[in-house]
Amino acid sequence: MIERRLPGLLVLGCFGALLAACAPAAKPYECTDKIGCVTIAPAASVHIAYALVVAGPDAVLGTDSKRGVEIAIDDKGKFRGHTIELTGEDTGCNAEGGQAAAQKLAADKTIVAVIGTSCSSEARVAAPILRDAGLTMISPSNTAPDLTKPEKHVDGYMRTAHNDELQGAVAAAFAYTTKGIKKAATIHDGSIYSQSLAEVFAKKFVELGGEIVAGEAVQPNDTDMRPVLTNISAGKPELIYYPCFTSAAAFITSQAKEVPGLETVQLMGADPMYSVDYLKAAGEAAKGVWNSSPDFSAFAGGYKDFLDKHQKKYGEAPLSAFHAHGYDGANIIFAALEKVVVADADGTLHFGRQALRDAMFATKDFKGITGNLSCSATGDCSDTKIAVYEIVNADPASWNPTGATDTNPKKISQ
Amino acid sequence: MRKNSLGRLTITDVVMFAVGLGLAGVIVAGSAATLSSGKYTLAQWQDLFIFGLAQGSIYALIALGYTLVYGVLRMINFAHSEVFMSGPYTAYFFARYMFNIGFLQAYPVAGLLIVSAISMLTSMAIALTVERIAYRPLRKAPRLVPLITAIGASFFLQYTFRGLYGSGIDRYPELAILKGSISVLGVRVLVTQALVIVAAAVFMGLLYAFVMLSKTGKAMRAVSEDKETAQLMGIDVDRIITTTFALGGALAGAAGVLYALIFGQVQFYMGFVPGIKAFTAAVLGGIGNVPGAMVGGLFLGVFESVGPSLFLDGLGIPAPNQLKDAIAFTMLVFVLIFRPSGILGERLATKKA
Incomplete structure (x- = not known):
């Protein structure tokens, strides 16, 4: 084997030497980077x-x-x-x-x-x-x-x-200042994202003068949210802020209005709920839910072009945020x-x-x-700027996330 | 040599008993603190109890599948959670179709019966297939072997369904007749929950009657007591085992539809948590024991629902509902300390040894 491969190697070696000779300016790359x-x-x-x-x-x-x-x-x-x-x-x-x-x-x-x-x-x-x-x-x-x-x-x-220091602040300011909500409850799902965003929201909401009547938590795999919602209903919140992922968020959404005392509560989530699959999972109860997400209307001019390419390549609007x-x-x-x-x-x-x-x-x-x-x-x-959106139609087919004020979800913050 | 029972107390028994008493103390102290704070109204306690009862009925129906199989084969069928998932997930597509053509809205009762039938048949078929392919060839193997196969079958089914139906979440159509609530003896009950509790009770009653009164039920009990002797008495053991899997599968399929009615969402992974909880319920009630699985399921459901508010809220623990699984499993430990074979469990030591 070795003998048979040798001539080939020799030829390659000569060829390499020839190349090097042809390009006198190029010296071989030497790695001096400390991590490779x-x-x-x-x-x-x-x-x-x-x-x-x-x-x-x-x-x-x-x-x-x-x-x-x-x-x-x-x-x-x-x-x-x-x-x-x-x-x-x-x-x-x-x-x-x-x-x-x-x-x-x-x-x-x-x-x-x-x-x-x-x-x-x-x-x-x-x-x-x-x-x-x-x-x-x-x-x-x-x-x-x-x-x-x-x-x-x-x-x-x-x-x-974006950093959730920003998102939590925008959400709290929208609820307290723009909508005049004074009592809110938070639910997180124990994940780093969810817990820290709920904490930022609660902190900013209290700083603005609002009251957090309950800070609750569930687990991402939980399905029965009625007990936790019943706990929360004891504090009579006007708004529940629950920045959870799709499954838990959808369970909270669909069960919240069934709990006595929460029939009229406003539901508010965050960017994981800005997705077509959240609409699919939550069903009719998703209508009227607020959530904070990037402000697509503030994106640069190239965004329009991007959306056209997206539509052409995948045949649908973006799925999430x-x-x-x-x-x-x-x-x-x-x-x-x-x-x-x-x-x-x-x-x-x-x-x-x-x-x-x-x-x-x-x-x-x-x-x-x-x-x-x-x-x-x-x-x-x-x-990224943050905007607050309202889901105006629970039908996943109506999903059209352009960040405008006449689409679903509809932008409701300034 | 001391022969009285005190003499046989080991240090472990003493420690476990102390742990048990400690838990009981925490439970009593927490409950007293919560109740005296008056944070929750009576109506809210009733709500929590009813939620727990509905959830518990579903656990109980699934737990029956574990307990029936354990009864005849002395093995834990870990693929049962996927048997539970397969029915409602398959039936979802029929439900969606019937909703889209308007049939489900026009004839909701007939529609729900069709959906339930499809779900039960699918789950039953999956249970029988698993038994035939994964368990029957290993009937004579050591008991750990089918246990491992069961885990393998569970993963296989999970990912097969993921491949078939996708990994996203689908939602059952919402029906107008299932909305709202009714009042039973002054207690507010959601229609879905009432339906779930009643349907589960009917299924459990039917199963109990079947096991206690029918000839096949009698044969099942005989196989459960002693397989070899039952065979000598002319009972076709393989047929009885098949029947057991079919029954367990059908109950899981029924539980699946009830689950879908209460929670709406179906996805390929939906069986895992209810499966584990139902297995816990079966052990809690005394595995191998049919009424035990029912009691265990209801017990677990109610404790999960009421427990966090009742025991932990009063102790000043923040976000107590996050700990509901911890409560469920602590209850399991608590019960097993005082009754090692479960609430209604048979005394294995005397009967089976």
């Missing part, structure tokens, strides 16, 4: 990975972001002659799923950067694993405040989604990669992982479709 380098061979593609929830009850959340990334890849076409490849793992919207997905991605050395995760509890466990693998992750939909708090921030973690954030996230990766990549004469690309990470964190005044994105040292890049 990636080499993309001439025929290989630029490999982007996602870690998003694309199956299960919250599948629309991740699928929506994934489609944003796919459209960004279509728009980019080729990266310096290389095709762009997207692969990924489902994260299940829980810590276990996030960990499993991160471990699989960390083992693949061809990955350039990761788009993900969808839910904040996934990010908490996935971020250290991806950091140790030298990867940089950019999340389109994690909103829990402490992911980007300086003392808890993990290197290489960033997001294009974080498609544009996925699109911007992918483009931030491409822009940073452009800055750090070194190309050989034969088309081989090299870049250092720390250099890419630094370039992504150095993103400043990036013209995305969610706004002008500038990343903080702890990875908050969002320029």
Whole structure:
């Protein structure tokens, strides 16, 4: 075997020497990056990975972001002659799923950067694993405040989604100031996202002068919400704020009005409930529910164009709230990669992982479709405004999330 | 050698008894504090109780499937939660179709009966298939083997249904006749809950009558007591086991429709939590014992519903409803400390050993 392969190797070696001789300016790439380098061979593609929830009850959340990334890849076409490849793992919207997905991605050395995760509890466990693998992750939909708090921030973690310090404040101000609601109750599902958003809302609501009559919690798999709602009804709230994920949120929605004392209560949720699957799961009771989400009407001019491409590619309107954030996230990766990549004469690309990470964190005044994105040292890049919407029709077929005041959901905040 | 019962008390018994007494103390103190604070009105307690009863009836129907199979085969059928899921999820598509063509609104009773029949038949078919493929070839294997197969069958079914129907959530159509509430002896009961409680009671009554009065029921009890002797007496054991799985499956299918009526949502993973709870209920009531499963189910449902408010609220624990599963399983521990074979459980030590 060895003897037979030897001439071939010799030929290859000579050919390589010839190439090197032909291009006198190119000296071989030397990796000086402290967390390693990636080499993309001439025929290989630029490999982007996602870690998003694309199956299960919250599948629309991740699928929506994934489609944003796919459209960004279509728009980019080729990266310096290389095709762009997207692969990924489902994260299940829980810590276990996030960990499993991160471990699989960390083992693949061809990955350039990761788009993900969808839910904040996934990010908490996935971020250290991806950091140790030298990867940089950019999340389109994690909103829990402490992911980007300086003392808890993990290197290489960033997001294009808004921080819930903002969302909770907008929701509380809308309920208290705009609608004059004085007594509210909160329910969270124990996940990092849900609990911290409920806490921010409660804090801001009390600061404004309102009263929180009950701070309750359920579990994501709970189905019978009537006991917890009965507990809450004892405090006679005018509004229940429950930033939970699809399944639990839908159970609360459909059972709330059946509990005596809560017949007229206003229901209010947050971005996971801004999805077509929430309408499917909650049924008729979804009508009249408020929820806070990105203000799509404040997005940049390119958003309209994006929606047309989305309609053309998938034949339907976006499923949830974080498609544009996925699109911007992918483009931030491409822009940073452009800055750090070194190309050989034969088309081989090299870049250092720390250099890419630094370039992504150095993103400043990036013209995305969610706004002008500038990343903080702890990875908050969002320029998203928050709006409050009302679901005016419970029929999933009427879903048309353009952020306008005459569609379903309808924008009701200023 | 001391032969009185005190002499056989081990240190474990003493510790467990102390733990039991401690739990009882916490329960009594918490309840007293909550009741004296007067935070909840009588009507709210009644609501909580009725919610629990409805949820408990569903647990009881599923628990019967566990207990029947355990009775004849001495194995835990962990695929039962998927048997429970398969019926209502399949029937959903028929319900949706009948709703879309207007049949369900025009003839709601007939429609619901059709949906229930489809659900029960599907669950029964799945239960029989699992028994035939996964359990019967292992009838002579050690008892741990079918247990592991059961877990495998459970995953297989879960992901098969996920592949067939998708991983999202679907919602049963809402019917006008099931809306609103009625008053029973001055207690407000939602129509869906009343229907669930009554239907579950009817199913349980029918099953009990079947097991106690029919010839097949008698044969089932005989197989449960001693398989070999039953065979010698001319009972076709395989047929009895098949019947048992069919009954358990049908009850799970019925429970599934009731679940869908109360909660509306169906998805491929919906069987897991009710399955675990129903298994707990079966153990709580005394596994292998038919009335035990019913009592265990109702007991568990009511404690889950009333427990967080009653025991924990008074102790000043924030967000007590998050802990309702902890309450359910603590109740299991509590009951098993004092009655190791369950509330109505047979004394295994004397009878089976």
